[in-house]
Amino acid sequence: MDVTVAVHKEGLLADVDAGRKPVTIPGLGRALRAEEMVINMGPQHPSTHGVLRLELIVDGEIVVDVIPHIGYLHRCFEKHCEHMSNYQQVVPYVDRLDYVAAMSNEFGYAIAVEKLLKIQVPERVEHIRVIMAEFSRIVSHLIAIGTYGLDMGAFTPFLYCMRDREHILDIIEETCGARLLYNYMWVGGLSHDVKPNFQEKTRAFCKYFRPKIAELNELLSYNKIFIERTAGVGILPPEVAINYGASGPVLRGSGVKWDLRKNDPYSIYNRFAFEIPVGKGIKGEVGDCWDRYMVRVHEMEQSVNIIEQAVEQLPAGDVQSAIPKRIRPEAGEVYVRTETPKGELGFYVVSDGTQSPYRVKVRPPCFVNLSAVPAICRGSMIADVVAILGSIDIVLGEIDR
């Protein structure tokens, strides 16, 4: 695929043009130039992971340009926040940003407002929050991996991932009553304490889940056809990734060892021992789709490690003792970023001294990762666009807010 390599090496760092002008592919020449077709991977499509419209300008099977159109799921979250009468009322809205891994969003928001209020939550709350956030990470990665297999045509791993996800959702449902959108992590504490059988069930899950990752690797990750579809496809060089602001598995898949839980620690993550998986280009080149995919698989294993350690150390306490009766922070602002399964989620909360927020701005990781997709996709084939989009793992709720 000389065309792809040529475009990638020449075009990526030098391209300023993210607008509508298509990029000419060197090597095709005037004599061979056929007319380009504009084809819509429309808002409704089985593989765009939500309502995303990708306008593909193609030359046969080769993609000349990709123009993403977003905004189909815009629900005016930030405007709503400014009219809330209470900082706690924002939490259910925050859930619905990345609706696949809702606990991670709540975590970030809770920490941000607690930093603004300068309050400290009890140890028990910290431990449970970490456990729930890591459960969220496993859940999100299971969906990412399952749907990625589905995009590639492997129907079975998706159902195995859903089966494993049910175990986690059972534990969370026992704790807070909801399976997908929780309203659990309130500012200053949690809405419910965990049930007495929580530790036992969590340990049983960890024991159950480790062999399942091995099974998944055997079925999907090291399958020759899957590797051929994903290795060497959609290469994102590390400097480009940093410049585009990519984060999470997208950044780590390109070889950059950067994880907010270790590099900019928040909550009690600095007490746990875990590793940061990084893409090494084993099957193709560093930064290809297979690397990003394998980073997610390895991250699930590391999350199980963290959960086991946290559940051993779970102290006693009251999870609601630090929840303030009235949240009225002083005028000021704070920016807090946390490592969600999709990447770096940032909350910029500005308070003007009243009970409702002045401004809540969300910096969604998928929004920023998606902006890198046109640069990655130029020169690949249509089937590769599906592979690349799946490996970036977007959730439109977060992108559009």
Place this chain on the structure above:
Amino acid sequence: MKDFLLNLLQNEILVYSMMAIVPLVWVIPFALFAVWWERKISAHMQDRLGPMRTGWHGATQTIADILKLIMKEDIIPAAADSKLFKLAPYVVFGGAYAAYAVVPFSAAYVGSEINVGLFYFISISSVVVVGLLMAGWASNNKWSLYGALRSAAQIVSYEIPVALAILAVVMVVGTFDLQGINQAQSGMFWHWFVFQKFPFLFFALIIYFTASLAEVNRTPFDIPEAESELVGGYHTEYGGMRFALLFLSEYSNMFAVSAIATTLFLGGWNSPFGNFLSGPWWGVFWFLSKGMAFIFVQMWLRWTLPRLRVDQLMYVGWKVLIPFSFVLILGVGVWMLAVQ
């Protein structure tokens, strides 16, 4: 069977029409059964149950689906070429069904006793391509067009390894006539061609089976109907009974290539135990069971493997299967000369 009916009815046209309808008696119930079987196989492989409510373990689910499809509104997109759009499913089904003319279900029945049966089979399957192209073009949908073009490229490319693998068998037996090929494998199961000239004909079976997966658009070669990229490929715009007809032709095509694989390699209607459990009706039983075994493997592969990208598919066809089949033919030829 033909002589028996001619003696009975004395009318040639009526007799030949009856002979032509006999495979239909198998194909349509088979399609109903195969849809249910596929859903159950996929369900059990995916750790779930599949249809359970309509009858015993959902056995009449397909009939319920057919009833639903009959009741659906017949939608033809406004800008679609309606003549071609309506014609396409019939062409696809016609091409798939015409292949049954030479499939020998039993020693007593073959639709048409021509002595170039195999040659006819290879050529008539190409009619399906025309139908798929018509379906994709007439839908007036860029995604359907992609599916149809990919399908045409794929089927045409994989005809070559199919033909070459078949050629290896024809070299051994010396005739294109399918009944003759069947008779040459009579006896115990080690007379079956898959065990002859070992390992060349065994690999010929593998190459034939792989290439025939591409002929019928099954995973891992199901790019033309790749759900996750093309929504539905060439049958995106089809609904109701037209869709049912396209689906029916896919399953009948699957069985047709399995039937040829059975005939060429696994002894066709011959019983594996020689004269024990053999006869015209037992022949039908053995033939259908072996065909169903191949269908099971096709379904098993569909739910296990991801799909190949279109250029990788072409690579596998042209640069892997064709050279190997040439090596096979060479091997079989050298063996036959040496033995002589």
Place this chain on the structure above:
Amino acid sequence: MIPQEIYDTLKGTFGEAILESKLDGVPDPWITIAPERVKDIARFLRDDERMQFDALMLLTGMDYTKGRLGVVYHLHSMKWNHKIVLKTVVAAEQPHVQSVEAIWKTANWHEREAFDMYGVLFDGHPDLRRILMPDDWEGFPLRKDYQVPEFYNGMKVPY
């Protein structure tokens, strides 16, 4: 580098383009800069040896009421692991700010969103059009004085 050093270096290099700052007693120290020098300051911050702010964490528009809009930049250096916040304030009638898209590619979509929500115009942005709202929407939704339009293309908006 601590925020005071960053402020001193910037003040030394850019003089009156650096306006106010608040460096103590806040979780994220900020520096206010002039809107017409944003691009130069940004380039200096990215390329200077001691600064190396190679990641733009967040770019957001703000409405400071009384006819003033603002843009807030949160910068971070992956190499030196320090952060700084830059702010600019412009008048709502002439909200022109230099674009930093050429310096950090992240800014491309972030600036489009700031334009979409607040109406801040980024000079030098290659493709400044709405990103979340439909392309023919009128008004800038996150401004404090925004009135929801009655009709949009024949559909009633408030319900």
